Amino acid sequence: MKRKYLIISIIIFLAAAVCAAAGIWMYLRQQDAGEDYEELRDEVGTGVPQTEVTPEEPVEIPIDFASLQARNPEAYAWITIPGTAIDYPVMQSESDNTYYLTHTIDGVESPEGAIYTESYNSRDFEDPNTVIYGHDMANGSMFQNLLNYQDRSFFDANRDILIYTPDAIRHYRIFAAYLYDDRHLMQSFNFADKENYRQYLESIFAVREMGACIDAGQKVTEDDKIITLSTCYGTQADKRYLVQAVLVSIEK
Amino acid sequence: MKKRVFGTLLAAALIVTQAISVFAIGSKGGEMAVTGASAGKYTLAEVSASNLSDATVLAKITDVNSGAATLQSIAELAPQLTDQLAGKSMLTKFYDVSPLDGGVQTADGKYEVSLSVPSLSDSVSDVSVLHYSTDRSTWEVIAPSNVDYTNKVVSATFEDLSPVAVIAKVSGTDATVGTSPKTGTTFAWAGLLGAAVVLGVTGTVVYKKTR
Known part of the structure; x- marks a missing residue:
């Protein structure tokens, strides 16, 4: 009988060791999330404005797109939100909308994936609403910092988003940050239809939920172009945290 | 012990x-809206006991809409559709479509409906419309009269109107139609x-x- 208990206890201890090893491995992987992108910034530059740019000067793109696209030609833009750690390339897969959900810019399978758009959007940011996805990583990388916009004072102080493409810098102004359901925006709203788009914009400004930050003073119409940054919200699988911004100027 | x-x-x-x-991971259909000549001629409403009296069909539609049941499970109620539902996904949820002022009718009294389907994309093929006729108490799969991928519009003709969903074959990469990518961190x-x-x-x- 004692021998039987000994065998059972050994099996249980082995199972415990396997669980512990897997758990520690997964935890460490999450803590290291985004490290590749820090190296990338050293290589191709950062979108964080270093100097004040005067409008008369020809625009200088601080991102080395040649190096970036040599690393991965599917990197077509760069997003920077001053005041946050968000400073990443934007990817779009030619063939698989879910690829960058689980793969980094170098094609390495990893929980942080990449910041990306889907093929529902063009790559020129000319769509009425371009939806950009990124993971809410526990170590603060990728789109985790979007959650800072739940704090009204942070929202008021950090309203600018810069999108760099090889030939232009687009300046966006954040006008809304709120918790939403998990519906796929591009599959749920026909933004190409001006009336549908207008109604959608009205629904944003009608959001009254606790914790939602909406700038009612920012005029956004169906003739404007917006971007929606989307990330998950903790363990609530049926929720997405959205930060939306309107295009205010383009430097070329 | x-x-x-x-x-x-x-x-x-x-x-x-x-x-x-x-x-x-859940899976559910996206939204739809009446559009073009159908705008103002039809209304869309959630499928409920107020517009669908058959409790079994209502329960199935509710489950499919929420992602609790698969599209293919409808074949339990309509075995004749098994082949037509195989390999397909919901592009939209079921909505109850009702005509306003007679809707838009063909010469033989059928209803012409144009639906805006935002989830229509290049990764979608073999689009069709799944309809439960409350008048005839039967399920049917209707071939659309037109599928406009550019403007994301599906048009179809119906003998009568009641719950409708747009279905299609979707490439594997977009298998979770209707749900935003899961960009959460894992606490596994x-x-x-x-x-x-x-x-x-x-x-x-x-x-x-x-x-």
């Missing part, structure tokens, strides 16, 4: 199960470490039995 051991094992199982269930590591602790305690308890 046995109760303690089994109780501890049960707790461990619960922790692991909970960690996994949080990340279970916490579940695993919790399970390790519980298993360690359980192992210790069992090991003490050998003494």
Whole structure:
């Protein structure tokens, strides 16, 4: 009988060791999330404005797109939100909308994936609403910092988003940050239809939920172009945290 | 002692199960709207007991809309559609379509409806319309009269109107139509470490039995 208990206890201890090893491995992987992108910034530059740019000067793109696209030609833009750690390339897969959900810019399978758009959007940011996805990583990388916009004072102080493409810098102004359901925006709203788009914009400004930050003073119409940054919200699988911004100027 | 051991094992199982269930992937259809010549001629409403009296069909539609049941499970109620539903996904949820002022009718009295389907994309093929006729108490798959991929519009003609959903074959990469990509962080590591602790305690308890 004692021998039987000994065998059972050994099996249980082995199972415990396997669980512990897997758990520690997964935890460490999450803590290291985004490290590749820090190296990338050293290589191709950062979108964080270093100097004040005067409008008369020809625009200088601080991102080395040649190096970036040599690393991965599917990197077509760069997003920077001053005041946050968000400073990443934007990817779009030619063939698989879910690829960058689980793969980094170098094609390495990893929980942080990449910041990306889907093929529902063009790559020129000319769509009425371009939806950009990124993971809410526990170590603060990728789109985790979007959650800072739940704090009204942070929202008021950090309203600018810069999108760099090889030939232009687009300046966006954040006008809304709120918790939403998990519906796929591009599959749920026909933004190409001006009336549908207008109604959608009205629904944003009608959001009254606790914790939602909406700038009612920012005029956004169906003739404007917006971007929606989307990330998950903790363990609530049926929720997405959205930060939306309107295009205010383009430097070329 | 046995109760303690089994109780501890049960707790461990619960922790692991909970960690996994949080990340279970659901699948559901997207939205639709009447558009073009149909705008103002039809209304869309949630399918409910007020517009669908058959409780079995209502329960199935509710489950399919929420992602609790698959599109293919409708074949349980309509075996004749098994082949037509095979391999397809919901592009939209079911909505009850009703005509306003007679809707837009063909010469033979059928209804012409144009639906805006935002989830229509290049990765979608073999688009059709799934309809439950409340008048005839029957399910049917209708071939659209037109599928406009550019403007994301599906047009179809109906003998009568009631719950309608747009279905299609969707390439594997877009299999979760209607749901935004899951960009959350995973806490599975916490579940695993919790399970390790519980298993360690359980192992210790069992090991003490050998003494």
